[in-house]
Amino acid sequence: MAGITASVFRVKFNKRICGRLARKCRWVEQHLKSSDLGSPDDLALEALRELLEQCAKDLKKFAGSGFLMRIIRSGGIPEICEMHMEELDDWIDRVQKTSPKTKDDADSDLDDDEFDQDDAIRYDIEVSNNQHDARKVFLSTLAPPRLQERAIVNPDHLGQDIELVGTFLFGNIYRGTYKGDAVYIREIGSDIHEGYIKNIKDGILLAQCLSDCSNLVRIYGFCGDRTIVTAMPANGPLNEYPGKLTSLEKVTIARKVADALVFMYDIKANAKRVVHRDIRAANVLLTDKLEPILTGLELCKEKNSLAGERPVMGESIKRWWPPERILGFGISPGSDVYSFGVLMYEISTGKDPELDADLVGLEGSGICAEYTALMQKYLHRYYNARPKIDKVFEELLSIETSLRDMQNLIRPQRNALNQRRGLSRIRLAYIAQPSLSSMDARVIRIYVLGLVYFCRAHFQNY
Incomplete structure (x- = not known):
């Protein structure tokens, strides 16, 4: 209560x-x-x-x-x-x-x-239009004209110099510029059937309706039929981040990714919900301030399609799939929760997952026991036994708050300890430092001995 x-x-x-x-x-x-x-x-x-x-x-x-x-x-x-x-x-x-x-x-x-x-x-601004547009896209009806226009990128504004930096499920990722800003250019391969391109475009339109969320990648739109232009945060993908993250930073990243998923799940129509379907560290980009940006939204909308139109995915991607998806029973928001549990393993260990491995045991309470316990709940084999994504957010927020409180409690004590250590070093340095040079010491010693001999000789005459 x-x-x-x-x-x-x-x-x-x-x-x-x-x-x-x-x-x-x-x-x-x-x-x-x-x-x-x-x-x-x-x-x-x-x-x-x-x-x-x-x-x-x-x-x-x-x-x-x-x-x-x-x-x-x-x-x-x-x-x-x-x-x-x-x-x-x-x-x-x-x-x-x-x-x-x-x-x-x-x-x-x-x-x-x-x-x-x-x-x-x-604040007298129009926000509700985004929700209305998102429902139209999600229900597979004709997208509003203003959304269709917004999803088109002028190729004249793209820079000429591009560099291959990686791959995604449908092709290659290049680094380039758009209107002077650094962007990722995601080129869909020629092996992807034309019928599935429509599914990808619907996912991009839906993602553009989610532009209010700061932890979802900004999508400029399509350039032609097979090129997607998105923003490029400074630090690139999470799985390639070279720095070392603290436990608090790791939990904060996980919590903000969960918040982005909560934002996506706000959109629903006719008992359907948006499902990301491709949650992994390679699809979490980091800004210069370590803000996580969720990308890989090409699959965020499930549609009925012909078997020949659906691209064949490699076995390696199944390391993030829940059991029901591997067995061909479809997906649900619970499927994203399972993939999020695998992402938590990546965040904690900095390693790629292994198929059919005991990720909870391999993680080994790297951050804290509560974090590992949450992972175990999210990786449950039955989708209906996994918690809802808003509950995931709340539980991570609780861990983040506890870690921050602990950090705020420890930091003053650590500063005081470092200050005491600093004073101790000063005292030791002061004690160890000779007050007189060796030459001065020898001169004083000769002077004192001479004075003693003089006194003895002088007092012997009395």
């Missing part, structure tokens, strides 16, 4: 703080348009406009694809909103000092705790 009460309180708190930020943004925007903050041509106001755009982007992300309840899934929402409000307060204070009228407006607008939650969280 206490856990339910806490969850309900967090939902209300997140909605409330998002509403406060939205009201402040609208207030500043109104006075910006009325030139109360300065001339519209003032270059100093560019920073304020960029801040408002960032606030709008974050509030749109918290609202998700039209689902207000998504704001409970991010523990960082209050911190982000508070940071934005502090930055806006600097501008509000400046206006209040220069204009009594705006001060009265601020007192009447910003001190009112009542607000329209639906309007405030959306």
Whole structure:
């Protein structure tokens, strides 16, 4: 009961703080348009406009694809909103000092705790269209025209220099540029049947409807019939990351990938759900800040197709498949949960999985016992015994919070210990350092011995 009460309180708190930020943004925007903050041509106001755009982007992300309840899934929402409000307060204070009228407006607008939650969280931006478009794509109906236009990449904007960097299920991956930005160019092989290209395009259209989620790869669209252009994060695939990740970083990456899957599963129609179908470390890209970006969305939509149209997949890819998929019984969101359990093994060990291997035993509590226990649950052989993906997210968030609390508890003690060790080294260095040079010591010794001999000779005369 206490856990339910806490969850309900967090939902209300997140909605409330998002509403406060939205009201402040609208207030500043109104006075910006009325030139109360300065001339519209003032270059100093560019920073304020960029801040408002960032606030709008974050509030749109918290609202998700039209689902207000998504704001409970991010523990960082209050911190982000508070940071934005502090930055806006600097501008509000400046206006209040220069204009009594705006001060009265601020007192009447910003001190009112009542607000329209639906309007405030959306910040007067259109978010629900994405959900509507995604349902149309998922139901195999004709995609909206604006989506079809958005999915086309102009080949004139692609750079000429490309480099082969890897492969994916349907062909090769190249590194290139699009409008000056670094991108991945995924070239579908000629052996893929034309009938299956339509399935891949539907998956890409669906993925573009999920652009609100920061942990899903940005897809620019198709260039021709067999080329997909996507964003290229700085650090590339997770399985090729050369650095060493801490336990907290590993759990955070797993949790954010789970959050991206929760976002995908928000879209449903006629009891159908989006299923990724290709979850593995090679399809998790890392940014320069170690933010995971889930890619490999070409398979994220299951459709009925002729046997000849479905590409033949190698045996190696079956290392991430659940038993029911290997046996030909189809897929479900539970299949993604199994593949996610294999991904957790990759995140923990940094190694590729082996087919029919005991991954739980091989992982060996590399991060913590709780993490390994979750892996064991997700790798259950029966799909209906695996937890739902939103439960996966909550359990990983709990482990992440525990590790962060432990880190925050240990860090001051470690700093104090290092400080004491530093003082000890200083003391030892001070003690070990001679106060006099060897030459000075010999001179003083000769002087003292001479003084002793002089005293003995002198006192013998008495």
